[in-house]
Amino acid sequence: MQYVTGQMKAFKSIIEFQNHFNTEEKCREYLEEQRWNGTPACPHCGSENVCRFATNNRIFKCREKGCRQKFSVTVGTIYENSKLPLTKWFLATYILSVHSKGISSLQLATWLGITQKSAWHLNHRIRQMLTNSASELLTGICEVDETYVGGKESNKHLNKRSANKYRNDSKTMVFGAVERGGKVKTKVIPQTNIENITNSIQEFIAPDSIMVSDEHHAYNRVKHLYEHKTVNHGRKEYVRQDVILVHTNNIEGYWNILKKQINGIHHFVSPKHLQRYCDESAFRFNSREIQQDERFANAISNCEGRLQYKELTNG
């Protein structure tokens, strides 16, 4: 069977997906097509001068002098040396890239019949595949804002809950920018300091774009780079008519989505792993207008490289 990105069978449900990718062989065929586009290449030296073993068609051999290595399609990818079958990897990737809210490791463990520890690791490795969903700079009208995520606000005594969004010790700050009608980019900011915010703005938004923000003073530092419009939330101003409609409703709407996913599905996320959860959420938001199968294909196409359990749990 030949697969071409964007022309894969459209799956109406997870069950249909599961029925289609029900053998290792089918998953491998799909992976070979996605990774190599019909022309297998040696992951050790990059040469396309390779052949498939007649006796074991999973294995290729590089014909290049000085290389001559054997390999399969999973070598050099996130799947290399994984004890989990590709059918489970595929199903988990489909759920994470397509399901509107993502999935907790506990839920995923039940779905796949694996331990919660394996599911947690799997979830994080797939999140790694969902990074870079918006590789280009944002342009046009871009709304910027920052929010706080994590912590366990509801468990705190009322007088200890933070009244001011700029003073919050137990939560982690996330800066975000969204292009109106376009993509979102987010970044976990280790400390509330102006340099972190201003650097992120320049990493995210193309010069000469229109930047819309609230009155946070950090944004004034880069106003010479952008046409800067502000709404004064402190004075309860939320929408203002200028040459454009000045508001930050889109980025605030995105924060609601992000928080529902993090607080509703995962309940607690440590600051160390927060960026990956943000990337997962941004991936789904940024692929909201493309077909589910294409989202899955996009996720799978980022399978190069590995994220070891050690890297996840150290430091």
Ligand SMILES: [Zn+2]
């Ligand atoms: Zn080679």
